[in-house]
Amino acid sequence: xxxxxxxxxxxxxxxxxxxxxxxxxxxxxxxxxxxxxxxxxxxxxxxxxxxxxxxxxxxxxxxxxxxxxxxxxxxxxxxxxxxxxxxxxxxxxxxxxxxxxxxxxxxxxxxxxxxxxxxxxxxxxxxxxxxxxxxxxxxxxxxxxxxxxxxxxxxxxxxxxxxxxxxxxxxxxxxxxxxxxxxxxxxxxxxxxxxxxxxxxxxxxxxxxxxxxxxxxxxxxxxxxxxxxxxxxxxxxxxxxxxxxxxxxxxxxxxxxxxxxxxxxxxxxxxxxxxxxxxxxxxxxxxxxxxxxxxxxxxxxxxxxxxxxxxxxxxxxxxxxxxxxxxxxxxxxxxxxxxxxxxxxxxxxxxxxxxxxxxxxxxxxxxxxxxxxxxxxxxxxxxxxxxxxxxxxxxxxxxxxxxxxxxxxxxxxxxxxxxxxxxxxxx
Amino acid sequence: xxxxxxxxxxxxxxxxxxxxxxxxxxxxxxxxxxxxxxxxxxxxxxxxxxxxxxxxxxxxxxxxxxxxxxxxxxxxxxxxxxxxxxxxxxxxxxxxxxxxxxxxxxxxxxxxxxxxxxxxxxxxxxxxxxxxxxxxxxxxxxxxxxxxxxxxxxxxxxxxxxxxxxxxxxxxxxxxxxxxxxxxxxxxxxxxxxxxxxxxxxxxxxxxxxxxxxxxxxxxxxxxxxxxxxxxxxxxxxxxxxxxxxxx
Numbered sequence: 258x259x260x261x262x263x264x265x266x267x268x269x270x271x272x273x274x275x276x277x278x279x280x281x282x283x284x285x286x287x288x289x290x291x292x293x294x295x296x297x298x299x300x301x302x303x304x305x306x307x308x309x310x311x312x313x314x315x316x317x318x319x320x321x322x323x324x325x326x327x328x329x330x331x332x333x334x335x336x337x338x339x340x341x342x343x344x345x346x347x348x349x350x351x352x353x354x355x356x357x358x359x360x361x362x363x364x365x366x367x368x369x370x371x372x373x374x375x376x377x378x379x380x381x382x383x384x385x386x387x388x389x390x391x392x393x394x395x396x397x398x399x400x401x402x403x404x405x406x407x408x409x410x411x412x413x414x415x416x417x418x419x420x421x422x423x424x425x426x427x428x429x430x431x432x433x434x435x436x437x438x439x440x441x442x443x444x445x446x447x448x449x450x451x452x453x454x455x456x457x458x459x460x461x462x463x464x465x466x467x468x469x470x471x472x473x474x475x476x477x478x479x480x481x482x483x484x485x486x487x488x489x490x491x492x493x494x495x496x497x498x499x500x501x502x503x504x505x506x507x508x509x510x511x512x513x514x515x516x517x518x519x520x521x522x523x524x525x526x527x528x529x530x531x532x533x534x535x536x537x538x539x540x541x542x543x544x545x546x547x548x549x550x551x552x553x554x555x556x557x558x559x560x561x562x563x564x565x566x567x568x569x570x571x572x573x574x575x576x577x578x579x580x581x582x583x584x585x586x587x588x589x590x591x592x593x594x595x596x597x598x599x600x601x602x603x604x605x606x607x608x609x610x611x612x613x614x615x616x617x618x619x620x621x622x623x624x625x626x627x628x629x630x631x632x633x634x635x636x637x638x639x640x641x642x643x644x645x646x647x648x649x650x651x652x653x654x655x656x657x658x659x660x661x662x663x664x665x666x667x668x669x670x671x672x673x674x675x676x677x678x679x680x681x682x683x684x
Numbered sequence: 685x686x687x688x689x690x691x692x693x694x695x696x697x698x699x700x701x702x703x704x705x706x707x708x709x710x711x712x713x714x715x716x717x718x719x720x721x722x723x724x725x726x727x728x729x730x731x732x733x734x735x736x737x738x739x740x741x742x743x744x745x746x747x748x749x750x751x752x753x754x755x756x757x758x759x760x761x762x763x764x765x766x767x768x769x770x771x772x773x774x775x776x777x778x779x780x781x782x783x784x785x786x787x788x789x790x791x792x793x794x795x796x797x798x799x800x801x802x803x804x805x806x807x808x809x810x811x812x813x814x815x816x817x818x819x820x821x822x823x824x825x826x827x828x829x830x831x832x833x834x835x836x837x838x839x840x841x842x843x844x845x846x847x848x849x850x851x852x853x854x855x856x857x858x859x860x861x862x863x864x865x866x867x868x869x870x871x872x873x874x875x876x877x878x879x880x881x882x883x884x885x886x887x888x889x890x891x892x893x894x895x896x897x898x899x900x901x902x903x904x905x906x907x908x909x910x911x912x913x914x915x916x917x918x919x920x921x922x923x924x925x926x927x928x929x930x931x932x
Contacts, residue, residue, distance in 0.1 A: 307874050
């Protein structure tokens with residue numbers, strides 16, 4: 258934002274001295290005007306537009322410069338994460354009275370798309386906090402729990418996570434092993450949780466300030482708020498060596514006779530399925546939005562590069578094979594974008610929240626792959642960003658519901674309904 | 685204290701501009717528009733002064749109805765209200781200064797804060813003219829601004845170094861690049877901006893007789909740069925500069 262006169266910190270590629278024919282700024286061809294398309298269809302208000310502009314400025318100046326390093330060092334940057342609070346993003350959907358911004362799902366999608374444009378890993382950490390933890394609490398917790406936890410989560414003083422998956426249990430949530438047993442004024446929790454984004458905050462093994470935990474009480478699943486002072490709760494390990502999303506930290510959490518006070522139970526015993534249902538849609542739609550950010554960035558990258566890079570005496574954009582990558586990527590991005598924004602705007606059903614992720618995740622991976630292909634050797638190295646986004650995109654096909662889980666849910670829903678027409682309003 | 689900040693809607697400095705077929709206009713269709721960055725810096729400084737000394741920040745823009753976007757963006761940063769003087773015809777510096785001085789006459793701000801220049805035509809004249817029309821002192825190209833009592837002290841970047849100027853309010857101050865780093869609009873700020881008052885008036889209703897003293901005859905894009913050439917020695921360099929480039 259400063260220094261706009263000429264020295265604006267736009268997202269630029271580093272130039273390497275001595276190498277000919279390398280684009281100095283391959284992002285010169287901006288895709289920003291696509292945003293206007295959404296607006297023309299009434300899908301984005303003036304506030305949403307201003308939010309997107311603010312985010313684009315913020316991302317270019319604050320997020321992009323360290324994205325490569327965070328990826329290489331597998332580093333979750335807590336200070337940078339906290340800067341998101343200044344913009345009111347950490348409690349984006351939480352009520353204003355608890356320090357949130359009380360915005361809608363479209364705003365959440367815009368935020369994830371723009372953060373992921375630069376750093377999907379950081380964006381995933383943001384999602385784990387703002388969607389999986391904060392929004393969950395805002396939707397499901399009691400007034401006194403909200404009053405206790407939300408203000409500090411919205412201000413960034415605390416970082417939250419959500420713990421569902423286990424070493425041996427993912428999609429099949431009813432098969433989870435972690436158990437909670439009530440003894441007097443406490444629940445005693447035993448078990449292990451795996452793949453928990455934000456589950457650990459630094460190299461010393463500091464756990465999240467709030468862990469939104471699912472555990473079995475008998476045959477049913479119940480929800481608990483776990484804080485680091487809880488006896489018997491610890492970080493098992495920080496999971497290293499992830500393919501992508503390396504700017505977020507992922508942990509295994511261990512509960513060994515962990516004592517959680519009864520007032521930390523969210524709702525009633527056995528309420529978890531209800532809780533999950535209430536929060537699932539926004540989780541998946543925002544995960545899909547990360548795919549949009551990846552797709553948009555990769556389009557910017559390949560378009561800019563195709564215009565600059567020459568082969569056989571002309572820009573490679575002049576070759577049909579390159580045009581195919583650009584045109585297909587564009588159309589696929591737009592299709593996914595229309596589905597995601599329409600769902601966020603008007604139809605946050607389980608069916609479509611599964612659907613948007615099923616479409617947007619492979620789109621992101623494919624468009625990133627096209628970007629790498631267009632960039633050739635340059636696409637294969639970190640400096641040109643595409644390969645990082647390609648690695649990050651893969652996570653979207655696994656995390657927050659595997660593609661196979663989405664397929665299972667969608668077909669189950671459709672088969673139960675008996676037809677497509679009953680699936681919601683069409684134009 | 686009451687501060688009036690002016691904002692001009694300009695083309696994005698990243699945009700690749702093209703000249704309209706008329707030859708004297710920039711094609712604006714599909715070009716991203718932003719607030720003049722120097723004006724954003726002025727908004728930021730005004731907000732900081734308000735936070736310190738209390739008061740009100742009002743933003744003024746002159747232009748098409750689309751300029752409400754830039755006014756709302758300033759409100760999202762924290763400005764209290766806005767005024768848009770609507771006109772579809774671009775005004776030159778003389779006319780702009782006339783309108784701004786007129787609004788300042790109505791609003792009676794303690795301080796008119798403006799960007800030192802707009803990045804589209806880079807005229808760098810309007811604020812100076814406004815001060816003249818208001819009969820108010822001016823301190824331009826501020827690098828640092830402080831207020832004490834009725835006096836505004838401005839440190840400005842001059843050619844030979846830093847210069848300190850004190851002017852008595854009401855006065856006109858313009859921002860330079862290094863005055864501050866404008867804040868980001870926060871989400872709550874964006875939501876609040878929606879409800880802040882924005883007074884839209886037609887230029888024709890101000891009762892001014894606007895005289896444009898400048899018309900744009902023709903626009904040209906800057907010449908494209910050709911790639912450089914390595915020469916083996918100074919002698920070749922000199923002869924090239926003399927014979928080919930004809931600069932020696």
